[in-house]
Amino acid sequence: MSLAYIKTDHKASLAENSQSDSAVVSIEYNNIDQFLKHIEKRAFHMARLSTRSLEDAHDIVQESMYKLVQKYTDKDSSAWKPLFYRILNSKITDYYRRNAVKDRLFPWKKTDIEDAQDYFNTAVEQGIARSSEEPDAMMIRQQNTAKLASHIQALARRQKQAFMLRTWEGLSTRETAKAMGCSEGSVKTHYSRAMIRLRSMLEDDYND
Amino acid sequence: MTKIPVTEFTDDLKSLEENTQATDVFRLARSRKTALKQESPSYSGIKWLTAGAFSAVLAFSLILPFGSDSLAPESNIDRVVLVKSSSDETAEEIYEEDFYYWLDIYETELLVSND
Numbered sequence: 672m673s674l675a676y677i678k679t680d681h682k683a684s685l686a687e688n689s690q691s692d693s694a695v696v697s698i699e700y701n702n703i704d705q706f707l708k709h710i711e712k713r714a715f716h717m718a719r720l721s722t723r724s725l726e727d728a729h730d731i732v733q734e735s736m737y738k739l740v741q742k743y744t745d746k747d748s749s750a751w752k753p754l755f756y757r758i759l760n761s762k763i764t765d766y767y768r769r770n771a772v773k774d775r776l777f778p779w780k781k782t783d784i785e786d787a788q789d790y791f792n793t794a795v796e797q798g799i800a801r802s803s804e805e806p807d808a809m810m811i812r813q814q815n816t817a818k819l820a821s822h823i824q825a826l827a828r829r830q831k832q833a834f835m836l837r838t839w840e841g842l843s844t845r846e847t848a849k850a851m852g853c854s855e856g857s858v859k860t861h862y863s864r865a866m867i868r869l870r871s872m873l874e875d876d877y878n879d
Numbered sequence: 880m881t882k883i884p885v886t887e888f889t890d891d892l893k894s895l896e897e898n899t900q901a902t903d904v905f906r907l908a909r910s911r912k913t914a915l916k917q918e919s920p921s922y923s924g925i926k927w928l929t930a931g932a933f934s935a936v937l938a939f940s941l942i943l944p945f946g947s948d949s950l951a952p953e954s955n956i957d958r959v960v961l962v963k964s965s966s967d968e969t970a971e972e973i974y975e976e977d978f979y980y981w982l983d984i985y986e987t988e989l990l991v992s993n994d
Contacts, residue, residue: 704915711907712899716892729906736914816891838885839892870883877883 700748707736710752714759717835720823721763731766735759752842756850760832767828815876822872826865829853833861834869 700706711732718728735758743754823831829851836847837858847862848855899907 704911707911707914711911712896712904715899715903715907716896725903729903729910732907733910733913736910737917740914741917812891812894815887816895819888819891820895835892838888839896841889866885869888873883877887 700751703740703744703748703751706748706751706755707739710755711736713839714755717839718759718763720820720835721828721831722766723824727766731759731762734762752840753846753849756836756840756842757852760851763828763832815873818873818876819869822869826868827861829857829861830865830868833858834865837862 700709714735715728715732718731719725722728722731735755738758739751739755743751746754823834826834832851833847836842836850837844842850844855844858844862847858851858851861
């Protein structure tokens with residue numbers, strides 16, 4: 672891939688950033704229970720893709736929910752989402768730090784990392800697809816989802832966060848910046864790099 | 880080459896979310912309830928640590944009675960009391976009978992020499 676191509680693509684991705692910002696729709700939640708119910712599965716998969724561990728993903732989501740309820744129930748419901756993802760991301764960062772310390776102290780003991788293929792084999796076995804889809808469309812979706820998820824795991828941590836929050840959760844650049852604790856410019860950079868990387872890795876699969 | 884639209888990625892990720900395993904959905908619901916009630920959260924890691932600590936204590940308490948009697952605190956106290964009482968008696972006996980025998984000898988010798 673040439674440098675000129677990357678630059679053009681980067682510009683296109685940045686433009687995509689501002690376009691998708693306008694499409695962000697905020698949902699009003701009546702209470703925090705409703706909010707958590709809406710967000711829990713996505714948060715769990717984000718944590719699982721980030722940690723590659725089922726148990727740790729559950730622990731991280733549980734801790735994040737607990738902290739949100741403990742500290743921010745009184746806040747306006749529109750603030751819950753960025754706050755929750757801020758907590759979730761800091762818990763994931765803590766997880767990485769703890770593992771780095773563990774690896775230094777006990778180099779012979781490897782962290783139990785879930786293999787991307789194992790994760791997606793179970794996902795495929797379950798039949799990831801929509802019931803309305805035709806069998807061949809279901810099959811393609813299963814394969815694409817498995818590949819997409821394994822490539823997301825391979826992204827750098829910040830790129831992964833920016834991509835998941837923008838694409839999956841549909842946060843605006845500003846909300847993503849709040850959730851990640853960085854500037855909007857950094858979010859745009861991380862997001863566009865993630866998009867370039869994913870597109871280059873998945874173009875053959877998605878264009879088939 | 881056609882660029883993959885973002886919506887394709889979004890759709891696939893939503894499929895992943897919609898097809899979350901039932902066991903995970905159950906665990907998430909339990910976590911939510913725990914968070915809402917603000918009960919102390921249960922961690923899988925802590926569960927293992929607690930189980931490990933408990934089994935270690937249990938194993939220690941099972942091994943202890945057969946392993947060594949010296950660690951039993953009651954027997955130690957008895958022994959100390961025994962040693963103390965016996966040493967007191969000996970001291971009195973020495974003082975009364977044996978310890979000053981040389982004084983008597985010395986006095987007797989002095990008397991004989993004076994005579």
